[in-house]
Amino acid sequence: MSPSTEKLLADFKASKTSALARVVSIVENRRPESDEILAALHQKVGHARRIGITGPPGAGKSTITTLVARRYREAGLSVGIVCVDPTSPFTGGALLGDRVRMEQVALDDNVFIRSMATRGSLGGLAATTREIADVFDAFGFDRVIIETVGVGQSELDIARTADTTVVVLVPESGDSIQTLKAGVMEAADIFVVNKSDRPGADRLRNDVELMLGLRRGVGYGSMPAHHGVDLKRAMNPARVAREAAKDANADAWTPPVLRAVAAKDEGIDQLVQSLDKHFDYLEKSGALLERRRQRLVERVIDAVDRRMRSRLWQGGDGEANGWIRSRIPDLEAGVTTPYSVADELLAAHGHLVTRVDD
Amino acid sequence: MSPSTEKLLADFKASKTSALARVVSIVENRRPESDEILAALHQKVGHARRIGITGPPGAGKSTITTLVARRYREAGLSVGIVCVDPTSPFTGGALLGDRVRMEQVALDDNVFIRSMATRGSLGGLAATTREIADVFDAFGFDRVIIETVGVGQSELDIARTADTTVVVLVPESGDSIQTLKAGVMEAADIFVVNKSDRPGADRLRNDVELMLGLRRGVGYGSMPAHHGVDLKRAMNPARVAREAAKDANADAWTPPVLRAVAAKDEGIDQLVQSLDKHFDYLEKSGALLERRRQRLVERVIDAVDRRMRSRLWQGGDGEANGWIRSRIPDLEAGVTTPYSVADELLAAHGHLVTRVDD
Numbered sequence: 001m002s003p004s005t006e007k008l009l010a011d012f013k014a015s016k017t018s019a020l021a022r023v024v025s026i027v028e029n030r031r032p033e034s035d036e037i038l039a040a041l042h043q044k045v046g047h048a049r050r051i052g053i054t055g056p057p058g059a060g061k062s063t064i065t066t067l068v069a070r071r072y073r074e075a076g077l078s079v080g081i082v083c084v085d086p087t088s089p090f091t092g093g094a095l096l097g098d099r100v101r102m103e104q105v106a107l108d109d110n111v112f113i114r115s116m117a118t119r120g121s122l123g124g125l126a127a128t129t130r131e132i133a134d135v136f137d138a139f140g141f142d143r144v145i146i147e148t149v150g151v152g153q154s155e156l157d158i159a160r161t162a163d164t165t166v167v168v169l170v171p172e173s174g175d176s177i178q179t180l181k182a183g184v185m186e187a188a189d190i191f192v193v194n195k196s197d198r199p200g201a202d203r204l205r206n207d208v209e210l211m212l213g214l215r216r217g218v219g220y221g222s223m224p225a226h227h228g229v230d231l232k233r234a235m236n237p238a239r240v241a242r243e244a245a246k247d248a249n250a251d252a253w254t255p256p257v258l259r260a261v262a263a264k265d266e267g268i269d270q271l272v273q274s275l276d277k278h279f280d281y282l283e284k285s286g287a288l289l290e291r292r293r294q295r296l297v298e299r300v301i302d303a304v305d306r307r308m309r310s311r312l313w314q315g316g317d318g319e320a321n322g323w324i325r326s327r328i329p330d331l332e333a334g335v336t337t338p339y340s341v342a343d344e345l346l347a348a349h350g351h352l353v354t355r356v357d358d
Numbered sequence: 359m360s361p362s363t364e365k366l367l368a369d370f371k372a373s374k375t376s377a378l379a380r381v382v383s384i385v386e387n388r389r390p391e392s393d394e395i396l397a398a399l400h401q402k403v404g405h406a407r408r409i410g411i412t413g414p415p416g417a418g419k420s421t422i423t424t425l426v427a428r429r430y431r432e433a434g435l436s437v438g439i440v441c442v443d444p445t446s447p448f449t450g451g452a453l454l455g456d457r458v459r460m461e462q463v464a465l466d467d468n469v470f471i472r473s474m475a476t477r478g479s480l481g482g483l484a485a486t487t488r489e490i491a492d493v494f495d496a497f498g499f500d501r502v503i504i505e506t507v508g509v510g511q512s513e514l515d516i517a518r519t520a521d522t523t524v525v526v527l528v529p530e531s532g533d534s535i536q537t538l539k540a541g542v543m544e545a546a547d548i549f550v551v552n553k554s555d556r557p558g559a560d561r562l563r564n565d566v567e568l569m570l571g572l573r574r575g576v577g578y579g580s581m582p583a584h585h586g587v588d589l590k591r592a593m594n595p596a597r598v599a600r601e602a603a604k605d606a607n608a609d610a611w612t613p614p615v616l617r618a619v620a621a622k623d624e625g626i627d628q629l630v631q632s633l634d635k636h637f638d639y640l641e642k643s644g645a646l647l648e649r650r651r652q653r654l655v656e657r658v659i660d661a662v663d664r665r666m667r668s669r670l671w672q673g674g675d676g677e678a679n680g681w682i683r684s685r686i687p688d689l690e691a692g693v694t695t696p697y698s699v700a701d702e703l704l705a706a707h708g709h710l711v712t713r714v715d716d
Contacts, residue, residue, distance in 0.1 A: 300696045300699050304700045307700055308704065325655070342662045346711055350709075353666065
């Protein structure tokens with residue numbers, strides 16, 4: 001470890017906010033020292049409660065996040081917020097209103113907000129979010145809120161890296177919950193129907209409750225497999241474990257469907273209470289232990305996948321890349337195929353992945 | 359190869375649309391037979407011209423795609439369209455209007471439209487899109503249009519897998535092109551300012567032209583590196599090659615900034631002409647050959663990455679997963695870290711990636 005990294009870690013452990021910001025940047029950008037810093041912080045992880053907040057655009061997620069954070073502050077708890085925002089490369093300023101509202105919370109020293117823009121693919125984003133939540137946890141925040149700003153399955157997966165996943169819905173988000181894709185119902189530990197003073201809110205609540213009942217009625221085990229290919233299941237042990245846990249404890253936790261009008265600060269106390277209740281349930285049922293174990297497993301898998309790629313493509317003086325280039329004439333001539341070349345490449349250079357860095 | 363796969367390939371080669379639909383499904387869902395089918399089609403790939411169409415939501419991409427497809431049909435060319443739609447898990451029906459418009463084109467037998475919804479992470483989507491474009495190409499379509507419906511950096515990356523990337527902008531997409539993120543300017547081979555009868559259209563065109571001039575003026579080589587970490591560059595050789603090609607041929611292709619009012623079918627002929635012109639440029643300059651080579655390299659890298667993961671996590675009777683589980687007590691006790699466990703795992707089980715399947 002370099003002297004500058006040691007200094008950074010010392011400042012981090014001395015609770016300097018500037019060191020926190022720097023560590024988060026290093027992890028977010030996957031700088032070379034990222035893994036050794038995360039390893040050094042590993043023992044300090046495990047104190048914070050993690051809350052994921054997700055839902056469709058315009059559902060009021062940022063307002064709810066801000067109000068929940070304020071409640072925690074009033075209770076004397078420190079809060080770290082990770083906003084995951086898969087920014088469009090075409091437009092920039094759409095979320096400014098939310099950001100300004102958030103700034104009001106951020107003026108408080110015991111709240112730290114970090115917006116993560118997705119630079120490249122969303123593929124690694126769930127992994128990075130998990131690790132930034134670890135950093136917040138290690139820094140000593142009592143609560144870590146992971147808010148996803150964008151839309152898409154990936155955001156749902158990100159919110160699910162938390163201990164408790166809150167799904168925020170609004171009456172206008174669809175004619176009915178028929179539009180909720182498979183996965184949303186299973187992911188939610190708590191539903192919030194926001195803007196519940198608007199027409200359709202009661203029907204939406206009823207629909208969600210009905211669907212929860214139906215799902216519980218038929219049992220998760222008998223549901224069709226809509227989680228994609230086997231590999232994806234194998235790569236997402238948390239999801240598998242969570243479903244198994246829901247199977248085993250079908251009666252233990254029924255996601256409440258709360259009403260809220262976040263713009264008028266209505267319903268937030270009930271949400272905070274439900275969050276506490278769910279955390280109690282997680283602790284008492286042993287589900288918390290299991291979720292945290294799964295997070296450790298995922299963290300190892302993420303690190304392994306990153307190492308495999310970087311060792312193969314950057315290790316051995318670029319021999320793997322060079323080897324592909326040497327096969328281009330045959331690929332162009334149709335003498336071989338990319339899939340045969342992939343097999344040959346792994347046979348010839350796959351050993352690179354077993355090498356220790358540096 | 360199983361008899362049913364052989365039958366499917368025979369039907370595909372006999373130009374049966376039902377076989378095309380089935381092959382696309384197999385590739386999109388990464389069924390086990392996916393790679394052997396793609397390998398079998400490899401020699402037939404390389405005839406179609408690939409056009410990527412991207413831009414912010416509401417820019418009129420679908421309308422433009424439909425009109426361009428219609429022009430090609432009028433010229434006697436067959437067209438395959440891949441719509442990449444990172445569906446929200448929360449809402450479903452937003453794009454129905456576009457789909458209906460598209461259906462009008464689809465009534466024609468020589469147009470095939472496939473909408474890809476992103477089920478999981480966007481990470482693998484560029485790879486899957488590339489391969490579905492290959493399938494269309496092998497089927498014999500003269501033109502393959504890749505239209506991205508969503509927003510985000512990943513969509514830009516997807517559009518860039520084409521031979522020619524069209525970026526559609528509209529006056530209301532931002533106060534100015536200041537909001538265009540780095541990457542958009544470099545990605546576009548052709549700009550279309552749609553809805554150019556609206557206020558601000560001329561200013562937008564001027565801004566884009568000015569920025570193109572500025573960029574060319576300073577030279578791409580001297581631009582700050584905003585493409586993320588080295589690994590990402592290494593993993594995206596097409597981008598590197600494209601930038602290098604632009605460096606070398608700074609004067610060879612200046613992206614035109616076209617006007618269009620797609621809703622009134624204005625400006626589409628000019629777009630089709632520009633597409634032809636750009637393709638001529640690609641052929642004559644040798645850039646086409648280089649782009650297609652890069653696609654081959656990317657295809658090998660994608661296949662290698664998929665194989666590494668599936669062999670490690672699913673091979674050897676699940677030994678790698680089992681091994682992580684055995685290390686959980688030490689991870690929980692803080693005796694070791696996920697990063698050390700990752701290193702140990704690759705040292706002990708990394709050899710799995712060199713094994714040939716089955």
